Amino acid sequence: MSNLQGKEVAMAHEIYIDNGKPSMMYVGKEPWHGLGTKLDRPATAEEAIRTANLDWEVEKQPLFAIGVNSMGTGSVALSIPDKFAVVRRDKWGQRNCPVLGIVGAEYTPLQNWEAFSFFDAIVGQRGAIYHTAGALGEGERVWILAKLPSDIRVVGDDIANKFLLLSSSHDGNSSVQIKFTPIRVVCQNTLTMALSQGPTIRVAHTKDLHQRLQEAEKVLGLIHNRFDQIEKSFQGMAKVKMNEERVSEYLNLVLPNPRSPEDEKGKRRAEQDRAAVEDYYINGRGNQMKGVSETLWAAYNGVTEYIDHRQRKQTRDRRLNSIWFGDGYLIKARAFKVAEEKIKPWATPKLTYGPL
Numbered sequence: 191m192s193n194l195q196g197k198e199v200a201m202a203h204e205i206y207i208d209n210g211k212p213s214m215m216y217v218g219k220e221p222w223h224g225l226g227t228k229l230d231r232p233a234t235a236e237e238a239i240r241t242a243n244l245d246w247e248v249e250k251q252p253l254f255a256i257g258v259n260s261m262g263t264g265s266v267a268l269s270i271p272d273k274f275a276v277v278r279r280d281k282w283g284q285r286n287c288p289v290l291g292i293v294g295a296e297y298t299p300l301q302n303w304e305a306f307s308f309f310d311a312i313v314g315q316r317g318a319i320y321h322t323a324g325a326l327g328e329g330e331r332v333w334i335l336a337k338l339p340s341d342i343r344v345v346g347d348d349i350a351n352k353f354l355l356l357s358s359s360h361d362g363n364s365s366v367q368i369k370f371t372p373i374r375v376v377c378q379n380t381l382t383m384a385l386s387q388g389p390t391i392r393v394a395h396t397k398d399l400h401q402r403l404q405e406a407e408k409v410l411g412l413i414h415n416r417f418d419q420i421e422k423s424f425q426g427m428a429k430v431k432m433n434e435e436r437v438s439e440y441l442n443l444v445l446p447n448p449r450s451p452e453d454e455k456g457k458r459r460a461e462q463d464r465a466a467v468e469d470y471y472i473n474g475r476g477n478q479m480k481g482v483s484e485t486l487w488a489a490y491n492g493v494t495e496y497i498d499h500r501q502r503k504q505t506r507d508r509r510l511n512s513i514w515f516g517d518g519y520l521i522k523a524r525a526f527k528v529a530e531e532k533i534k535p536w537a538t539p540k541l542t543y544g545p546l
């Protein structure tokens with residue numbers, strides 16, 4: 191619940207609600223709680239911003255502390271040096287104006303239209319389709335999700351669509367980021383890739399922000415090469431046959447027990463998670479397909495399906511926040527990294543030597 195009187199935020203979900211309007215747009219199937227505005231055709235970045243109720247700008251405002259004057263007879267406003275509040279320009283001065291973040295003097299705001307227009311120039315010209323755009327929390331994080339025209343074919347009819355996820359924040363805690371987010375068609379698992387691998391775009395909010403965005407634009411030309419590498423990794427996983435020992439080893443690395451041996455609750459949770467993933471490995475959607483069953487690809491998808499579809503005390507878009515930006519993303523990134531490391535040793539047959 192907000193601690194600022196008059197501030198209107200989403201209570202049962204994390205989609206930002208501003209004056210009764212959900213800050214979200216989508217193309218195609220209605221997502222989550224049915225919030226947001228549906229478009230019947232692919233959107234440009236400009237349309238996505240307007241339809242998702244993101245056509246506002248932010249600015250920095252100086253911070254002050256209220257103290258007592260030297261005579262002790264009244265209050266005085268004291269300026270806090272080099273600290274600023276990030277606020278919405280159109281709401282500044284209103285009682286429901288949210289403070290999106292506290293930042294330093296070097297922080298340069300990046301407007302929603304700037305972040306999305308930058309993305310538009312990269313993927314729009316290649317026929318990308320914007321699927322969703324919106325804001326979480328009180329508007330401090332915004333995102334846009336774009337589908338690229340080609341697909342990843344792993345094995346047989348098992349296909350993953352190519353998506354790119356751009357996120358930007360106004361809280362000063364994270365840079366502009368672009369993540370590789372293939373989505374497996376058969377079960378809609380989001381196979382979010384670790385940002386530490388391949389060409390990564392992280393643009394800090396500093397005074398040379400716009401120059402760095404132009405440089406990042408050149409790096410994005412490597413996106414298709416990175417997706418080729420991802421496709422080869424997925425195909426490599428499908429070639430690795432699994433047995434009970436390998437499944438156990440893989441899951442222990444992806445979902446390990448807590449470091450403290452005294453954390454019995456954490457240990458039970460880890461054991462429950464591994465057991466649930468093992469069930470998805472065997473019975474998950476698409477995991478009984480020819481060429482998929484009993485492979486490392488099935489084990490990896492057991493993790494991703496569990497993370498995306500597990501039922502805990504989360505609403506659907508809280509789960510979305512987790513699988514894109516939170517602990518769910520970190521687990522899936524670890525699952526991908528561990529699987530990549532296992533491809534070569536597990537795919538190479540062990541040599542045996544008979545007597546000379």
